[in-house]
Amino acid sequence: xxxQNSDASAPSGTxxxxxxxxxxxxxxxxxxxxxxxxxxxxxxxxxxTGSGSTLIRATYDRLLPISGNRILLVTGExxxxxxxxxxxxxxxxxxxxxxxPKDSGAAIGLAAAILFVRDPETIMxxxxxxxxxxxxxxxxxxxxxxxxxxxxxxxxxxxxxxxxASTAFGYIRMGAALEVDGAPSAHExxxxxxxxxxxxxxxxxxxxxxxxxxxxxxxxxxxLLRHLKANEPVLYxxxxxxxxxxxxxxxxxxxxxxxxxxxxxxxxxxxxEPAADAGDVAMIPADFSWDDVGDFAAIARLSSAxxxxxxxxxxxxxxxxxEDSTGIVVTDTKRVIALIxxxxxxxxxxxxxxxxxxxxxxxLVKRAVDGLKAQGDMDVL
Amino acid sequence: xxxQNSDASAPSGTxxxxxxxxxxxxxxxxxxxxxxxxxxxxxxxxxxTGSGSTLIRATYDRLLPISGNRILLVTGExxxxxxxxxxxxxxxxxxxxxxxPKDSGAAIGLAAAILFVRDPETIMxxxxxxxxxxxxxxxxxxxxxxxxxxxxxxxxxxxxxxxxASTAFGYIRMGAALEVDGAPSAHExxxxxxxxxxxxxxxxxxxxxxxxxxxxxxxxxxxLLRHLKANEPVLYxxxxxxxxxxxxxxxxxxxxxxxxxxxxxxxxxxxxEPAADAGDVAMIPADFSWDDVGDFAAIARLSSAxxxxxxxxxxxxxxxxxEDSTGIVVTDTKRVIALIxxxxxxxxxxxxxxxxxxxxxxxLVKRAVDGLKAQGDMDVL
Numbered sequence: 001x002x003x004q005n006s007d008a009s010a011p012s013g014t015x016x017x018x019x020x021x022x023x024x025x026x027x028x029x030x031x032x033x034x035x036x037x038x039x040x041x042x043x044x045x046x047x048x049t050g051s052g053s054t055l056i057r058a059t060y061d062r063l064l065p066i067s068g069n070r071i072l073l074v075t076g077e078x079x080x081x082x083x084x085x086x087x088x089x090x091x092x093x094x095x096x097x098x099x100x101p102k103d104s105g106a107a108i109g110l111a112a113a114i115l116f117v118r119d120p121e122t123i124m125x126x127x128x129x130x131x132x133x134x135x136x137x138x139x140x141x142x143x144x145x146x147x148x149x150x151x152x153x154x155x156x157x158x159x160x161x162x163x164x165a166s167t168a169f170g171y172i173r174m175g176a177a178l179e180v181d182g183a184p185s186a187h188e189x190x191x192x193x194x195x196x197x198x199x200x201x202x203x204x205x206x207x208x209x210x211x212x213x214x215x216x217x218x219x220x221x222x223x224l225l226r227h228l229k230a231n232e233p234v235l236y237x238x239x240x241x242x243x244x245x246x247x248x249x250x251x252x253x254x255x256x257x258x259x260x261x262x263x264x265x266x267x268x269x270x271x272x273e274p275a276a277d278a279g280d281v282a283m284i285p286a287d288f289s290w291d292d293v294g295d296f297a298a299i300a301r302l303s304s305a306x307x308x309x310x311x312x313x314x315x316x317x318x319x320x321x322x323e324d325s326t327g328i329v330v331t332d333t334k335r336v337i338a339l340i341x342x343x344x345x346x347x348x349x350x351x352x353x354x355x356x357x358x359x360x361x362x363x364l365v366k367r368a369v370d371g372l373k374a375q376g377d378m379d380v381l
Numbered sequence: 382x383x384x385q386n387s388d389a390s391a392p393s394g395t396x397x398x399x400x401x402x403x404x405x406x407x408x409x410x411x412x413x414x415x416x417x418x419x420x421x422x423x424x425x426x427x428x429x430t431g432s433g434s435t436l437i438r439a440t441y442d443r444l445l446p447i448s449g450n451r452i453l454l455v456t457g458e459x460x461x462x463x464x465x466x467x468x469x470x471x472x473x474x475x476x477x478x479x480x481x482p483k484d485s486g487a488a489i490g491l492a493a494a495i496l497f498v499r500d501p502e503t504i505m506x507x508x509x510x511x512x513x514x515x516x517x518x519x520x521x522x523x524x525x526x527x528x529x530x531x532x533x534x535x536x537x538x539x540x541x542x543x544x545x546a547s548t549a550f551g552y553i554r555m556g557a558a559l560e561v562d563g564a565p566s567a568h569e570x571x572x573x574x575x576x577x578x579x580x581x582x583x584x585x586x587x588x589x590x591x592x593x594x595x596x597x598x599x600x601x602x603x604x605l606l607r608h609l610k611a612n613e614p615v616l617y618x619x620x621x622x623x624x625x626x627x628x629x630x631x632x633x634x635x636x637x638x639x640x641x642x643x644x645x646x647x648x649x650x651x652x653x654e655p656a657a658d659a660g661d662v663a664m665i666p667a668d669f670s671w672d673d674v675g676d677f678a679a680i681a682r683l684s685s686a687x688x689x690x691x692x693x694x695x696x697x698x699x700x701x702x703x704e705d706s707t708g709i710v711v712t713d714t715k716r717v718i719a720l721i722x723x724x725x726x727x728x729x730x731x732x733x734x735x736x737x738x739x740x741x742x743x744x745l746v747k748r749a750v751d752g753l754k755a756q757g758d759m760d761v762l
């Protein structure tokens with residue numbers, strides 16, 4: 001038995017679940033989903049699967065049964081209005097607005113620092129706003145196990161059981177089982193590994209010891225900040241200074257002064273990997289289905305949208321005619337779209353930009369964005 | 382020698398060329414060019430080849446050196462404004478407006494009747510408004526020969542030397558040479574034949590005796606009307622009644638009363654084929670290049686537009702990015718269009734409708750129009 005488990009839960013006599021606070025970092029343009037997803041309307045603001053909910057709304061709703069309304073949302077100032085339209089229940093104190101993008105280290109670190117100042121015993125969980133997960137109860141079970149494990153003094157990542165030998169994700173190699181009350185699946189993490197080659201990915205899949213690193217983790221804010229301080233002291237100091245001012249009249253002034261000076265670093269490098277080396281990271285292997293909706297092929301795969309003959313159509317009020325065609329149409333407009341004799345096509349129609357590609361080329365859409373940037377067509381990016 | 386030749390040209394002592402009046406029937410939506418071409422903006426109003434001129438403007442300009450401004454334009458009332466914008470030099474008397482489409486028999490027949498009432502010795506030539514021809518001087522030489530031949534009392538069709546075994550056109554089989562002053566290439570017509578099978582088309586091409594029937598003909602209006610009267614007396618009587626009122630204050634009233642009652646028939650059946658059977662049809666074989674711009678594959682072939690990498694782009698102010706793609710983009714909008722990894726694609730972008738197909742399927746675009754009609758999407762047709 002892990003003694004820290006008893007330590008953490010004993011004093012107050014409450015369950016670790018009561019200390020939980022969810023954090024949703026909502027950033028990332030989703031360049032491979034251009035022109036649907038773009039700087040002014042990033043991926044998380046779209047209903048990419050035809051579920052009836054935007055990704056951010058679905059993420060929030062998925063967390064509610066675990067956290068209640070103890071949810072902090074971190075996003076860019078530019079998205080405030082759109083996010084609040086999606087999540088009208090957000091109070092002002094639930095919203096952390098970045099004045100400019102500073103990567104996940106600063107975004108998640110600031111959330112941790114604010115929560116720490118409010119209550120140093122908080123256990124936070126970080127869940128990106130643009131992922132598709134089902135079934136929800138399996139996800140929620142895994143998060144609850146992660147919270148119990150975090151309460152023993154661990155940063156706990158949730159590893160996704162791979163369904164194929166993906167080269168698009170990092171992997172987590174599982175270590176020995178841990179004995180944690182309320183977390184029967186908890187394991188040590190033997191190693192984080194970067195995106196592998198196809199050959200290596202196939203070995204991972206076969207071995208059964210590797211999970212996808214979905215970037216979801218649960219941790220006591222105190223422990224997270226301790227690792228951040230050790231690895232990125234400048235970032236830590238800046239974030240703590242902002243956090244100390246956060247619930248005071250100085251919030252905006254201090255944030256505006258310090259935020260632009262903060263270093264850009266991913267939370268994986270700033271916290272997770274050094275913590276793993278220190279033996280402070282655990283994992284919950286989970287086998288719910290998970291997708292980061294990385295490209296239009298993923299949308300075609302995930303979407304429950306109606307099909308017009310063999311073409312999947314996503315978009316309210318879409319007017320599509322197809323003949324002898326296969327693929328997917330995503331539309332943000334009311335224009336009539338006709339496909340004749342074209343196979344495996346991806347058509348994305350927005351008021352000011354149109355993409356035509358194939359499912360096989362979905363991963364290359366980023367090149368269009370780069371190319372348009374080079375041409376100076378910034379208005380549609 | 383044909384005595385009618387001397388008869389027709391002798392009395393006035395002038396050349397048959399002085400009796401010439403060009404008629405441009407501008408009708409036909411060009412369904413296979415949807416959504417660019419449509420009821421409200423038919424094919425002839427577009428610059429489909431990137432030449433800088435719309436097809437109707439180019440047709441008019443091509444005839445000017447032969448006819449001067451003796452040009453009658455027949456089109457739908459709905460297109461009056463657009464046509465006059467393209468041809469601001471048109472006088473009111475040069476414009477014949479149909480209240481509803483009645484096929485080529487009525488359209489060309491009315492032009493013939495009006496010209497007959499104005500001057501019964503007129504030789505008219507009919508040239509559709511939506512064809513691409515080059516070089517112009519070869520076309521003009523052929524028309525002049527046709528006028529000289531028509532003056533001998535013939536309906537004279539211009540046959541186009543086939544460049545391939547097309548199954549999309551009717552053919553004309555050449556008969557014996559005629560001796561006509563000013564028309565060294567004049568021949569009898571042995572036979573008109575309908576669109577052939579591929580096998581037959583190849584035999585035609587090989588034999589060298591067959592020309593494409595481009596629907597261009599030159600004829601004394603009196604002779605044309607004589608055949609129309611014999612074959613379609615109801616149509617003839619109606620057209621003559623309108624023509625008698627045309628240059629009087631009763632024009633609109635009479636037209637509005639009679640036009641809706643007229644039978645619909647193509648000029649080929651109403652005049653050309655019966656006249657051929659009567660031995661009254663001649664031909665001028667010509668070898669200028671000719672295209673009726675029947676589909677987007679034709680546009681890709683004919684267009685002199687700029688290429689963005691391997692994609693032909695037609696449209697003022699087009700903003701196109703392509704990578705690893707081939708095909709054609711035709712745009713009526715200023716939207717950014719990105720093509721990634723798609724081959725032989727046809728993308729036609731208009732404000733309210735988008736078509737995505739392949740060059741090989743260009744001929745099937747009509748099906749989209751039929752399908753949209755069936756769906757009730759009339760607003761974009």
